[in-house]
Amino acid sequence: MRSARQKIFQGACGTMGTIDWLRKLGGISKMLNVALIGIEGFGRAHVRQIVAFANEGKLRCAAFADPGADPAGESFAALTALGAVRCDDDATLLAERPDVDAVVLATPLPLHRAMAIRALEAGRHVLVEKPPAVAVQDVDAMARAQEAAGRLCAVNFQNVSGSAFRRALELVRAGAIGRVSRIAGIGMWKRTDRYYSRTPWAGKLTLRGQLVLDGTLMNPFAHLLQNGLxxxxxxxxxxxxAEPLHLRAELYRAHPIEGDDTSCLRLATRGGVEVCMYxxxxxxxxxxxxxxxxxxxxxxRWDYANRLEIRRAGGSAPETLQxxxxxxxxxxxSNWIDSIDDRAEPYCTVDRCRPFVAAVNGALLxxxxxxxxxxxxVDIAEEHGNRVTTVRDLPELFREAAERSALLSELGVPWAVRTRRFSLEGFREFRL
Ligand SMILES: NC(=O)c1ccc[n+]([C@@H]2O[C@H](COP(=O)([O-])OP(=O)(O)OC[C@H]3O[C@@H](n4cnc5c(N)ncnc54)[C@H](O)[C@@H]3O)[C@@H](O)[C@H]2O)c1
Structure with a gap:
């Protein structure tokens, strides 16, 4: 049976001209022609990457689309300086620019499913922002579209690309710490009320009838959960x-929002590994x-500072790789471009995000x-005109809970709510 990657590769070759195909055989790749959908907000980080790669001659950028883009803004100017043309929307761009090989989707999350599938069905490779989809049925539909199109749908969970994390994956795979029983992640950040007023979907479970499910695990700490999985x-x-079988989660909010700003989750895989997140x-x-x-x-122990600590049983001194x-x-x-050219294994494809989306959906249920x-x-303070909301004692509670694979209700936290076990077996459709 051919691997998904072989199928993706075969699909990619199917649309190439003979010269491109010969260039590929000779190890010279056709320069990837990309388009960016969503150029403001986090799209600006993509504009910077596209400009850098284009200036290095590693890709071209033919087009972009964003109905909310400011024609006098920096992103607009940077992309047009590369020769990219503005199109009305993603569907028009796909129809009018057959020269575009791949699209980057940096749009709000409820749009990812439809845009990614449209692009894949139009024969384009995709790099979609994290989280790839809001609901488990969406990520499944995107994975099916990737498979059917033979194109790559990569997900910009960029924290999978750091050297410390790549090394952690290698060590775990090689059995360096033996049989794994438990994986526990802690993420604690400060976000003021401005974070929730920056965009209409921030902190929302739904917006204009569409699922958003914006919460700590779906959005700001999505990287932590995905890396744990x-x-x-x-x-x-x-x-x-590795398939997640069941979970129990507690979602809380101290801000006046619909989604959670504080959460804990304990998930069990079929192989018996517990994945806990705080x-x-x-x-x-x-x-x-x-x-x-x-x-x-x-x-x-891996952290976002690109650091990895290894403590081996037997009392030898811990080894730290910074x-x-x-x-x-x-x-x-780089990995996306190389994977499209079959020079690398993709770090994160849409199908490998299914456990993530299932876990986030299951957590709410x-x-x-x-x-x-x-x-x-809760403490509320004013800081430079912004409101800062903090929940008391969380660092100690999270550390204790992580050591015991416990949820906050199991530690006897007075405000914590005991929740139910949710089975992820046969979980195919999320409804709020
Ligand atoms: N990888 C990361 O670390 C990281 C960080 C922040 C945000 N993100 C992700 O990036 C995505 C975008 O987040 P954001 O905060 O920039 O959102 P946003 O609401 O600011 O929107 C981003 C851009 O998409 C545009 N847009 C909206 N509808 C569009 C449409 N129909 N067609 C084309 N463009 C459209 C908006 O005009 C805006 O310019 C989300 O999935 C978010 O989770 C990822």
Whole structure:
């Protein structure tokens, strides 16, 4: 049976002219021609990458689309300076620009499914922003479209590209810490009320009838959860063992929002690995989020500062690998381009995000919604005209919970709500 990558590769060759095909055989790739959909907001980070890669002669940018783009803005100017042409919308761009090989989608999350599928069905490769989809049926539909089109749909979960994380995956896969039983991530950041007023979908579960499910796990700490699940995948002897079977989650909010700003989750894979996550945007500062992987022969600790610590059983001194700061998006773009050219394995394809989307959807259903944290457990302060909301005692609670694979209700936190176990077996459709 051919691998998905072989099929993707075969599909890619199908649209190439003979000269491009011969260039490929000779190791010279056709220069990728990309289009960007969504150029403001986080799209600006994509504009910077596209400009850098174009200036290095590693890609071209023929077109872009964003009905909300400012024609006098920097993104607009930077893209038009590359020769890119503005199109009315993504569908028009796909129809009018057959020269575009691949599209980058940096649009709000409810738009990802339709835009990615349109592009794949039009024979284009895709790099879609994280999270790839809001609901499990969406990520499944995108994965099916990738498979059917034989094109690559990569997801910009850029924290998978850092050297420390790549090394952590290798070590776990090679059994360096033995059989893995537990993976625990903690993410604590400070976000003021401005974070929730920056865009209409921030902090919303739905917007204009569309699912958004914006919360700590779906959005700001999506990277942490995805990396935790990829570590579970690396720990699995058989890929089927990495499948999430059931979970229990508690979602809370201290801000006046619909989604959660504080959460905990415990998920079990078929292979018996527990993946626990503790995340909040109600902390007094920003800590580098970190994941600990516990095996029967040692413990790995990876964090967002590109650092990896390895403690082997037997009492030897811990080994710390501190990698320099890296441009993670640049590494994602390089990997995406190389994967399209079959020179690399993609770091993160849409099908490998299914456990992530299933977990985030399952978390909301397990939690039975988002529970308010009572005012007496919350501090609110003014800072430079912004409102800062913090939940008391969270660092200690999260650390204790992570060590015990516990949820906040199991620690006896007075405001915590005991929630139900949710089975992910046969979970094909999320409805709010
Ligand atoms: N990888 C990361 O670390 C990271 C960080 C921040 C945001 N993101 C992701 O980036 C995506 C965009 O987030 P954002 O905060 O920039 O959102 P946003 O609401 O600011 O929108 C981004 C851009 O998309 C444009 N847009 C809206 N509808 C469009 C349409 N129909 N066609 C074309 N363009 C359209 C908007 O005009 C805007 O310029 C989300 O998926 C978000 O989760 C990723």
């Amino acid at each position: 990829l570590l579970a995948e690396a720990a699995a002897a058989d890929p089927a063992d 995340t909040t945007l109600c902390y007094e500062s920003n800590e580098p989020p970190a994941i600990e992987v516990v095996g029967d022969r040692g413990v790995l 990698f320099p700061a890296e441009d993670l998006m640049r590494k994602m773009y 397990s939690s039975g919604g988002v529970h308010p944290i009572p005012a007496d457990a």
